[in-house]
Amino acid sequence: MANWIDACSADDIDEEDVIRFDHEGRTFAIYRSPDDEYFCTDGLCTHENVHLADGLVMDHTIECPKHNGQFDYRTGEAARAPVCVNLGVYPVKVEGDRVLIEI
Amino acid sequence: MSGIVIIGAGECGVRAAFAARANGFDGKVTLVGDESGLPYERPPLSKPDANGATLKPICTTQMLAAKDITLLDGVGALRIDRDTSCVRLSTGEDLPYLRLLLAIGASPRRLTCEGSEHAVTLRTIEDANRIYSQAVNGSRTVIIGAGLIGLELAAELVGRGNKVTILEAGPVPLGRNVPQPLAQRIVERHIAEGVDIVCNVEVARISGRAVELVGGQSIAADLVVAAIGVVPNTDLAQAAGLYIGNGIVVDEALRTNDTNIFAAGDCASVNFSGLGLQRFETWQNAQLQGEIAGRNLAGASGVFQPPVWFWSDQYDLGLQGVGQTNGTATALRTLSDDAEILFYLNNSNQLVGAAGLGVGNAVAKDIKLAHKLIEAKVAIEAAHLEDPTTNLKKLLRPVPAN
Ligand SMILES: Cc1cc2nc3c(=O)[nH]c(=O)nc-3n(C[C@H](O)[C@H](O)[C@H](O)COP(=O)(O)OP(=O)(O)OC[C@H]3O[C@@H](n4cnc5c(N)ncnc54)[C@H](O)[C@@H]3O)c2cc1C
Numbered sequence: 001m002a003n004w005i006d007a008c009s010a011d012d013i014d015e016e017d018v019i020r021f022d023h024e025g026r027t028f029a030i031y032r033s034p035d036d037e038y039f040c041t042d043g044l045c046t047h048e049n050v051h052l053a054d055g056l057v058m059d060h061t062i063e064c065p066k067h068n069g070q071f072d073y074r075t076g077e078a079a080r081a082p083v084c085v086n087l088g089v090y091p092v093k094v095e096g097d098r099v100l101i102e103i
Numbered sequence: 104m105s106g107i108v109i110i111g112a113g114e115c116g117v118r119a120a121f122a123a124r125a126n127g128f129d130g131k132v133t134l135v136g137d138e139s140g141l142p143y144e145r146p147p148l149s150k151p152d153a154n155g156a157t158l159k160p161i162c163t164t165q166m167l168a169a170k171d172i173t174l175l176d177g178v179g180a181l182r183i184d185r186d187t188s189c190v191r192l193s194t195g196e197d198l199p200y201l202r203l204l205l206a207i208g209a210s211p212r213r214l215t216c217e218g219s220e221h222a223v224t225l226r227t228i229e230d231a232n233r234i235y236s237q238a239v240n241g242s243r244t245v246i247i248g249a250g251l252i253g254l255e256l257a258a259e260l261v262g263r264g265n266k267v268t269i270l271e272a273g274p275v276p277l278g279r280n281v282p283q284p285l286a287q288r289i290v291e292r293h294i295a296e297g298v299d300i301v302c303n304v305e306v307a308r309i310s311g312r313a314v315e316l317v318g319g320q321s322i323a324a325d326l327v328v329a330a331i332g333v334v335p336n337t338d339l340a341q342a343a344g345l346y347i348g349n350g351i352v353v354d355e356a357l358r359t360n361d362t363n364i365f366a367a368g369d370c371a372s373v374n375f376s377g378l379g380l381q382r383f384e385t386w387q388n389a390q391l392q393g394e395i396a397g398r399n400l401a402g403a404s405g406v407f408q409p410p411v412w413f414w415s416d417q418y419d420l421g422l423q424g425v426g427q428t429n430g431t432a433t434a435l436r437t438l439s440d441d442a443e444i445l446f447y448l449n450n451s452n453q454l455v456g457a458a459g460l461g462v463g464n465a466v467a468k469d470i471k472l473a474h475k476l477i478e479a480k481v482a483i484e485a486a487h488l489e490d491p492t493t494n495l496k497k498l499l500r501p502v503p504a505n
Contacts, residue, residue, distance in 0.1 A: 014494075016496070051464070054465070055464075055467065055471075063471060065467030065468065066414065067387075081118065081121070082144075
């Protein structure tokens with residue numbers, strides 16, 4: 001059964017930005033794209049234990065705050081060395097002004 | 104059949120090998136590295152976890168195999184014969200090359216005082232394992248040199264219960280590459296954590312159990328670490344008749360005075376038209392120059408352009424810098440009580456450098472944007488940089504006037 005979690009308000013995230021969301025011992029990154037869509041990935045970079053929420057969102061890419069590894073946050077795909085392992089991604093829906101993620 | 108040969112399997116050499124493949128080179132690619140095992144990252148060596156220095160490989164055996172890159176690990180390159188386009192290996196073999204990259208890095212600078220052989224250095228995983236196994240709880244450790252590596256190591260070792268003393272010959276710690284306002288905050292933190300930092304001192308001699316200073320003072324030490332910088336590895340290039348000038352001299356395409364031989368990373372001294380020779384010692388530079396050299400080995404004609412970026416972690420503090428940060432900063436951006444960024448504008452109000460310090464990765468986002476602003480060469484008002492509510496992204500993509 002789908003397990004939708006209410007994560008944040010749609011306004012909590014600036015356009016083309018990212019925030020951190022913690023739930024039951026797990027940590028996620030939730031993104032708002034320049035075209036106003038919402039996405040969710042694992043919170044930690046696959047290269048080192050660094051939270052992506054401190055990183056930079058440009059277009060559809062998140063750049064890790066530490067070593068400049070990049071991912072496409074819509075698909076989790078690793079896009080630039082040193083990252084080579086993809087990020088897990090999770091479905092997101094917006095209901096009213098709430099952002100929900102399915103984990 | 105000869106192909107691409109890369110000497111040195113560090114950050115730079117590995118990136119170059121993959122970049123050559125990514126650029127479509129389909130001949131042989133051989134990585135020759137004198138360290139044994141898989142290539143690994145050096146930054147974690149001074150930022151270990153609770154278990155000591157972790158070996159963090161740059162790539163896996165599978166990744167090398169998938170791109171048909173041959174790694175000859177534990178093999179040294181002894182000599183380059185430019186007449187026959189061959190590299191003499193420590194195994195006795197001659198490896199022919201079509202194009203050659205020297206990514207041979209740098210080595211710790213050695214002390215010259217009496218007893219200098221008692222001091223260890225930190226560059227390799229063996230060095231790190233030796234230091235963390237000797238510097239146990241209660242050890243008295245003396246670190247000579249208050250540069251980034253010395254300070255990172257100090258932070259790590261006081262955390263492990265060492266009594267740490269840092270000896271610096273210059274007037275201030277981090278005098279070389281960190282803006283002084285930020286360096287001072289880092290130093291204050293070290294002092295608060297119990298590290299002793301002594302500047303303006305010269306080491307006279309090191310014995311098995313103590314460091315003696317010129318002037319007579321003696322500091323007891325169970326372990327002495329020399330962290331007084333690195334010198335580029337150039338012997339191999341020099342013996343082959345390549346130009347040397349604080350590193351192996353290359354043009355902006357990272358090519359030496361032999362059109363088939365390139366150099367990149369810590370060992371390369373780039374001759375920028377107008378700017379003269381510049382050598383960089385950062386992980387991102389090794390990665391970036393490696394990628395450009397790799398593409399050029401495969402026949403492209405990419406050029407390397409600064410800015411170069413670096414980071415350092417000490418305690419819970421994260422320092423990041425990009426570009427030129429010498430002189431007095433033009434603008435100060437205060438993000439919070441403990442996170443601030445200094446910006447450096449040139450006479451045309453273009454950003455040329457930025458450096459920030461904060462807890463964790465608090466300054467990361469703005470430093471990344473500063474990096475892009477430096478590359479974009481747009482004119483910026485200092486007031487915008489100083490206002491923490493101005494999103495730097497907006498400066499990068501100015502709203503078109505209607
Ligand atoms: C402890 C430590 C911490 C660091 N922390 C940071 C940091 O936080 N941030 C940052 O930006 N930078 C950091 N650096 C710097 C960064 O690691 C270097 O800039 C980077 O490793 C340079 O990569 P390179 O491939 O050019 O050289 P190297 O990493 O030195 O690799 C060169 C390789 O070539 C091999 N070699 C040399 N001669 C031969 C030969 N004749 N035949 C075969 N092999 C040869 C060497 O053994 C070595 O394995 C740190 C460095 C150290 C040592």
